[in-house]
Amino acid sequence: MFQILAPLGLGCVQPIDETEVSGFLFEAIATEGVRDITELGSWSAYANLPAKWRGSSTAAWVISHLAAVPLSP
Numbered sequence: 001m002f003q004i005l006a007p008l009g010l011g012c013v014q015p016i017d018e019t020e021v022s023g024f025l026f027e028a029i030a031t032e033g034v035r036d037i038t039e040l041g042s043w044s045a046y047a048n049l050p051a052k053w054r055g056s057s058t059a060a061w062v063i064s065h066l067a068a069v070p071l072s073p
Helices: 043-047 058-066
Strands: 008-013 021-026
Touching: none
Parallel strands: none
Antiparallel strands: 008 021
């Protein structure tokens, strides 16, 4: 089993097609003062940006923290 640390959580999210799926949620405090990467359209688009253009973002926080979470049961 693995642990999801705050400010992340799991919950019901609604993509553009308005279906309901399980996904990662953020506490609002995790988004204060960081760049909104929605305009990029995908995680891979963000990850492919040169580091100097990524700056501080919630996505960077998630990537750094999820990399440390063991996913084995």
